[in-house]
Each structure stands twice: as structure tokens, then as C-alpha cells.
Amino acid sequence: MPEPEAGPYSRLQGARIVLRDKLFEDAENDYRWRSDPELARLDAAIPLTMSFERYLKLFEDQMKYPTPGSHHYSIETLEGLFIGNCMYYDLDTVNREAELGIVIGDRDYWSDGYGYDAVTTLLDHMFNARNLKRVYLHTLEWNTRAQKSFSKSGFNPVKPVRRMAHDFLLMDVLREDWFATVEERLAARFKQ
Numbered sequence: 001m002p003e004p005e006a007g008p009y010s011r012l013q014g015a016r017i018v019l020r021d022k023l024f025e026d027a028e029n030d031y032r033w034r035s036d037p038e039l040a041r042l043d044a045a046i047p048l049t050m051s052f053e054r055y056l057k058l059f060e061d062q063m064k065y066p067t068p069g070s071h072h073y074s075i076e077t078l079e080g081l082f083i084g085n086c087m088y089y090d091l092d093t094v095n096r097e098a099e100l101g102i103v104i105g106d107r108d109y110w111s112d113g114y115g116y117d118a119v120t121t122l123l124d125h126m127f128n129a130r131n132l133k134r135v136y137l138h139t140l141e142w143n144t145r146a147q148k149s150f151s152k153s154g155f156n157p158v159k160p161v162r163r164m165a166h167d168f169l170l171m172d173v174l175r176e177d178w179f180a181t182v183e184e185r186l187a188a189r190f191k192q
Contacts, residue, residue, distance in 0.1 A: 009021055010071070010073070012073070012121050012122065012124075012125050013121070014117040014118065014120070014121035015117050016077065016078060016113060016114055016117045017075050017076060017077060017078070017083075017114055017117045017118050017121065018075075018076045018077075018078065019073035019074070019075060019076075019086055019118060019121055019122060019125075020073060020074055020076060021072075021073065021074070022062075022063060022072050022073070022074055022085075023074065024059075024060070024063065025082075026074050026082060027055070027056055027059045028052075029082055029105060029106075030059065030085070030105075031048065031052050031055045031056075031059075032105070033084075033085075033103065033105030034047070034048045034055075035047050035048045035049075036105075039103060039105060042103070042140070042143065042146075043103060044140055044163075044164060044166045044168070067089065069089065069090060069091035069092075069093075069098070070087060070088060070089035070090070070091065071087060071088055071089075072085060072087040073085065073086050073087060073122070075102075075104070075114065075118045077109070077114070081106075082106075083104055083105065083106040083108075083109045083114060084102065084103050084104040084105045084106065084109070084114070084115070084118070085101075085102070085103050085105070086100075086101070086102045086103075086118045086119065086122050087100070087101050087102075088100050088101075088122065088126060088135070089101065091130075095133070095134070096131065096132045096133040096134070097132055097133060097134040097135065097136065098126065098130075098132060098135055098136075099135075099136055099137055099138070100119065100122060100123070100126075100135050100136070100137045101137065102115055102118055102119055102122075104118075111145075115149055116149055116152055116153055119149070119150070119153040120153050120154070123135060123153065123154065123173065123178060124182070127175050127178050127179070132175065133174065133175045134172055134173070134174050134175065135172065135173050136155075136158070136170060136171065136172035136173075137150065137155065137170075137171055137172075138161060138163065138168040138169070138170055138171075139168060139169050139171060140166060140167070140168055140169075141160060141167040141168060141169050142167075147169060147171070150171050151171075153173070154173040154177065154178055154181065155171040155172060155173045156171060156172060156173065156177070157169055157170075157171050158170040158171060158172050
């Protein structure tokens with residue numbers, strides 16, 4: 001039986017990052033990142049155009065009434081700097097699977113192992129505490145940088161998928177594969 005989330009203040013420790021629950025103070029950076037055309041393009045999204053005040057109201061509502069079957073974490077450096085977001089959603093408790101998403105919004109922390117550490121930290125939690133059998137994601141077909149990082153984290157390509165007028169690559173990691181190679185992946189986190 002899966003363990004429940006750690007309560008109102010979840011905190012998952014990685015080698016270089018901490019995944020913690022979203023805070024009201026995160027709204028300003030989240031808004032800036034979601035309004036950024038390059039970050040939106042990497043997420044196959046349209047940049048936000050609403051006012052910050054309107055976004056803040058939606059952000060508050062999301063914090064008060066989170067979407068069932070999902071958990072949104074802020075990614076912080078060990079020094080406490082908020083650099084991005086990592087989440088799981090579409091949790092299927094019958095098939096024991098969920099989708100994972102990540103964005104490193106602060107470009108100063110791109111290509112330096114922070115995303116890898118966030119993903120492996122969340123996967124470790126999902127397979128151990130949440131007792132999932134499968135975690136999957138969709139990455140844009142042209143985003144080979146993301147695919148390389150996800151592969152390093154244990155994800156394998158499954159098939160191309162067309163969604164929302166974009167071509168994605170469906171990738172997944174299965175519980176048995178995760179545990180078969182978890183030691184080397186977790187050790188790699190500490191070598192970054």
C-alpha cells in the first residue's frame with residue numbers, strides 16, 4: 001500500500017537540490033517563467049499574457065485546491081534558491097502510474113545536472129513512497145537535450161505521439177528497471 005504524501009510540507013532531498021511544496025512566494029518567478037516565450041516553446045505551451053494579478057489569483061486557488069492525482073514541487077538549490085518546478089500528475093492508482101514534468105526556469109542552472117537530480121529524486125520518491133509501477137513523460141521530438149537527460153535518469157523511448165499539434169516522444173521508466181539500476185543512477189547524482 002502506498003505511503004501518503006508527507007503532509008502539507010513535503011520536502012524531498014536530492015544531492016544538489018531540494019524538492020519542496022510550492023509557496024506563495026514562488027508565484028513571481030513562476031509567472032515570469034510561464035510568460036517567457038523560450039520556456040513556453042520548450043513546454044509546447046503558449047506564453048502567458050494575463051496580468052500578474054490574475055495569475056496570482058489562479059496560483060492561490062491552485063495552492064488552496066490542488067488538482068487531485070498531482071503534486072507540484074518547487075526545485076531549490078541546496079542554498080535555497082528557487083530555480084524551477086517538478087511535478088507528477090495524472091496519477092492512476094489502479095495501474096500505479098503517473099506522468100512527470102519538469103522545468104528549470106533559471107537559465108543559470110541549465111546543463112549542470114540540476115534537472116537530472118530533480119528527476120531522479122522525484123522518481124525515487126514515486127517508486128518507493130508512492131509504490132508506482134511506471135512513470136512516463138512526453139518530451140518534444142526535437143528536444144534532444146531533454147531526451148538525453150531523461151535517458152540518463154532511467155527513461156526509455158516508447159513511441160512518437162502527436163498531441164496538441166506537436167510531435168512528442170513518449171518515454172517511460174518501469175519500476176523493475178528503476179530498481180535494477182538505481183544504485184548507479186543515484187551514485188551519478190552525487191558526482192555531478
